[in-house]
Amino acid sequence: LRLSAAQGDDFVTHDRAGRNEFVLVGEQSLLIQCGRLLLARGQIVRAVVASDARIAQWCVSHDIPCLDGIEALRTAGPRSSCDYLISVTNLRVLPPWLIAWPARMAINFHDGPLPE
Numbered sequence: 001l002r003l004s005a006a007q008g009d010d011f012v013t014h015d016r017a018g019r020n021e022f023v024l025v026g027e028q029s030l031l032i033q034c035g036r037l038l039l040a041r042g043q044i045v046r047a048v049v050a051s052d053a054r055i056a057q058w059c060v061s062h063d064i065p066c067l068d069g070i071e072a073l074r075t076a077g078p079r080s081s082c083d084y085l086i087s088v089t090n091l092r093v094l095p096p097w098l099i100a101w102p103a104r105m106a107i108n109f110h111d112g113p114l115p116e
Contacts, residue, residue, distance in 0.1 A: 024047040025070065025104070026088035030111065032058045034088050046082050049073065058093060070098055 021044045024031050032055060035045050039062065047065045048055060049072070059066035067073065074097065085102040087094055088109050099106045 019044055020083040021046045021071065022084045022086060023047045023049070023082045024074055024086050024088055025094070026090040027052050027055070028089045030053060030109075031088040034086060034109070035062070035064070047073070061076075070094070073098065073101065 019042055022038055023036055023046050025048075027050055031048065031050060031052075035048065035058065036046055045062070045064050047067055048059050049067045049070055050056065050059075051068055058064075058067045082102050083104045085098065085106040086109060087107070089111055090108075094106070094108075
């Protein structure tokens with residue numbers, strides 16, 4: 001996942017001095033690449049939902065909470081919402097409440113064809 005400066009500026013609506021809050025959901029290394037890109041651009045990764053050990057280790061090294069399941073987001077309460085939820089090569093269908101959960105937008109990034 002690569003964004004040029006121009007694409008990145010269109011991708012994120014800047015708030016709080018150019019910073020937005022993201023939650024990432026997924027199970028593959030592309031999630032780590034996305035997280036790195038966001039952090040390098042000064043964005044805030046509030047949490048990651050993944051059970052992959054490599055992703056969990058990356059979260060620990062960046063002091064980002066890594067949750068085992070999406071239900072943890074529901075029980076965290078409305079103050080824990082984010083601006084953007086990004087589902088990165090996630091193989092699970094997200095429930096409607098989670099798609100509606102972010103303040104601005106839920107984004108699905110998948111590097112292959114989606115099931116019908």
